[in-house]
Amino acid sequence: MNFWFYNQAMQFLSISRRRTDAFPAEAFTPELVDGEAQRAKELYAAIIWEAASEAEARGAIASLPLAKAGMLEITTFLALEPYAGFVQ
Numbered sequence: 757m758n759f760w761f762y763n764q765a766m767q768f769l770s771i772s773r774r775r776t777d778a779f780p781a782e783a784f785t786p787e788l789v790d791g792e793a794q795r796a797k798e799l800y801a802a803i804i805w806e807a808a809s810e811a812e813a814r815g816a817i818a819s820l821p822l823a824k825a826g827m828l829e830i831t832t833f834l835a836l837e838p839y840a841g842f843v844q
Contacts, residue, residue, distance in 0.1 A: 769832070772830050809832075
């Protein structure tokens, strides 16, 4: 049986952290943090990163304002596989 999600985009889980070791607290301005929150909400609408490839998923993360400013570090990035229990 072929389930719908096998024809969909790949899913990725990313864990990031603010680069507070490289940037002082005042660098995280309200405008930058607000922009980050807005873009993260847009991306979060899909619950988890969905993309055709890892490069596309990383590109989405790179669109975050803190990432653009070099102030966000991806600490974990995992490609997820469909739950094997659904395969028949």
